[in-house]
Amino acid sequence: xxxxxxxxxxxxxxxxxxxxxxxxxxxxxxxxxxxxxxxxxxxxxxxxxxxxxxxxxxxxxxxxxxxxxxxxxxxxxxxxxxxxxxxxxxxxxxxxxxxxxxxxxxxxxxxxxxxxxxxxxxxxxxxxxxxxxxxxxxxxxxxxxxxxxxxxxxxxxxxxxxxxxxxxxxxxxxxxxxxxxxxxxxxxxxxxxxxxxxxxxxxxxxxxxxxxxxxxxxxxxxxxxxxxxxxxxxxxxxxxxxxxxxxxxxxxxxxxxxxxxxxxxxxxxxxxxxxxxxxxxxxxxxxxxxxxxxxxxxxxxxxxxxxxxxxxxxxxxxxxxxxxxxxxxxxxxxxxxxxxxxxxxxxxxxxxxxxxxxxxxxxxxxxxxxxxxxxxxxxxxxxxxxxxxxxxxxxxxxxxxxxxxxxxxxxxxxxxxxxxxxxxxxxxxxxxxxxxxxxxxxxxxxxxxxxxxxxxxxxxxxxxxxxxxxxxxxxxxxxxxxxxxxxxxxx
Numbered sequence: 001x002x003x004x005x006x007x008x009x010x011x012x013x014x015x016x017x018x019x020x021x022x023x024x025x026x027x028x029x030x031x032x033x034x035x036x037x038x039x040x041x042x043x044x045x046x047x048x049x050x051x052x053x054x055x056x057x058x059x060x061x062x063x064x065x066x067x068x069x070x071x072x073x074x075x076x077x078x079x080x081x082x083x084x085x086x087x088x089x090x091x092x093x094x095x096x097x098x099x100x101x102x103x104x105x106x107x108x109x110x111x112x113x114x115x116x117x118x119x120x121x122x123x124x125x126x127x128x129x130x131x132x133x134x135x136x137x138x139x140x141x142x143x144x145x146x147x148x149x150x151x152x153x154x155x156x157x158x159x160x161x162x163x164x165x166x167x168x169x170x171x172x173x174x175x176x177x178x179x180x181x182x183x184x185x186x187x188x189x190x191x192x193x194x195x196x197x198x199x200x201x202x203x204x205x206x207x208x209x210x211x212x213x214x215x216x217x218x219x220x221x222x223x224x225x226x227x228x229x230x231x232x233x234x235x236x237x238x239x240x241x242x243x244x245x246x247x248x249x250x251x252x253x254x255x256x257x258x259x260x261x262x263x264x265x266x267x268x269x270x271x272x273x274x275x276x277x278x279x280x281x282x283x284x285x286x287x288x289x290x291x292x293x294x295x296x297x298x299x300x301x302x303x304x305x306x307x308x309x310x311x312x313x314x315x316x317x318x319x320x321x322x323x324x325x326x327x328x329x330x331x332x333x334x335x336x337x338x339x340x341x342x343x344x345x346x347x348x349x350x351x352x353x354x355x356x357x358x359x360x361x362x363x364x365x366x367x368x369x370x371x372x373x374x375x376x377x378x379x380x381x382x383x384x385x386x387x388x389x390x391x392x393x394x395x396x397x398x399x400x401x402x403x404x405x406x407x408x409x410x411x412x413x414x415x416x417x418x419x420x421x422x423x424x425x426x427x428x429x430x431x432x433x434x435x436x437x438x439x440x441x442x443x444x445x446x447x448x449x450x451x452x453x454x455x456x457x458x459x460x461x462x463x464x465x466x467x468x469x470x471x472x473x474x475x476x477x478x479x480x481x482x483x484x485x486x487x488x489x490x491x
Contacts, residue, residue, distance in 0.1 A: 013047035021118040022050040028246035035089035046263035047091040076354035107160020110169035122368035133193035154194040171209025184214035213255040278334035295362035296397035300469035310351040364416040396460035408468040
């Protein structure tokens with residue numbers, strides 16, 4: 001880090017990037033990188049115009065504006081040392097609910113060369129069964145019929161690009177910063193599918209004038225609770241209404257395919273490459289998949305903080321075995337990466353008590369996460385005839401988490417599953433646990449036809465229901481950890 005030093009005058013910064021989805025991750029990752037880069041005088045045209053589309057975004061918009069768009073980022077070191085930085089790289093903030101035309105006009109503005117996105121894995125509306133963009137929702141149908149009055153990210157981008165084309169403002173790059181395999185390809189499919197359905201001539205222009213690089217992003221960034229705000233402001237002697245905190249690890253790997261130019265982010269540690277697939281596969285298959293594996297068993301056992309769960313030797317061994325035995329055979333290491341060291345660093349990152357990420361954050365929106373993080377690896381494991389015990393325990397715990405909404409301690413909770421369909425809920429609510437294996441995200445795996453898997457899955461389902469998650473984890477421990485060398489624990 002460059003500490004808290006800023007060598008740039010905010011008034012001299014022009015927005016060259018428009019970012020849709022100004023959440024904590026964007027403010028800890030992309031905005032952090034750009035803030036460092038703006039210290040170089042020749043990069044002053046790469047400030048960020050933040051765009052929020054949802055009514056629920058009012059809080060972040062109002063509070064950032066009240067602070068002249070400046071906020072604090074606390075980077076929590078694994079060595080116990082924290083560093084705070086004021087971030088000033090977001091130079092404009094638009095809220096579509098308040099002024100939709102301002103968002104459209106900004107997309108059309110010739111000074112904007114890149115649109116970046118953090119709209120979540122499910123936000124691209126790729127149908128889970130067909131892997132095609134879904135045109136069926138009421139919001140999408142509205143935007144198709146009313147191009148000048150959009151409500152979705154696809155409608156806003158389409159209308160902005162339409163005006164951009166009409167004005168002769170040139171093309172731009174649309175860069176996904178979401179955790180998706182081949183996220184640029186997914187973004188291309190989603191946006192061009194919508195645009196072609198709405199305006200074929202615009203679609204043909206987009207094919208020639210808009211690039212969609214793939215990228216890989218990484219930085220663990222928890223939600224910021226009211227208690228965190230008080231803690232961070234006291235720690236930093238600040239009065240920030242919307243502070244962010246994150247881990248000290250950060251990575252951004254991007255395919256160098258920018259049709260209208262790009263900032264010199266390599267100066268601040270961003271890696272540009274011709275092919276990001278190996279980095280994507282490594283990160284999604286290890287970090288994100290391990291987070292999902294950790295989430296439901298830990299939550300049901302009663303843990304609410306990731307670092308605390310990681311100091312449970314059974315959970316630690318469960319995660320480490322998954323990384324080493326299930327995932328590693330399918331993860332070719334990118335050039336220059338020591339995979340064993342990468343995995344060990346991941347385990348240390350998860351256990352970072354200064355970050356103390358929320359287990360509930362990892363549990364949220366599993367319907368969108370499983371197809372990206374877990375299912376590709378399970379399909380390869382099935383093809384190789386690998387042991388699926390850890391997957392059986394994960395799916396049993398996910399079903400219990402969704403179905404019963406109560407943990408081992410008797411504490412009830414709400415689930416956050418915005419993409420759970422009515423058909424999925426019917427199978428989830430069935431008294432036959434095997435029905436759960438045929439919900440849309442799991443259906444293609446045909447796990448109900450794998451006898452060894454079904455036996456283990458039903459065993460774990462019954463154990464969790466009758467004796468609790470702790471009993472199921474202990475059973476796993478007896479079966480698989482006691483018969484192998486003890487894992488090197490973190491403590």
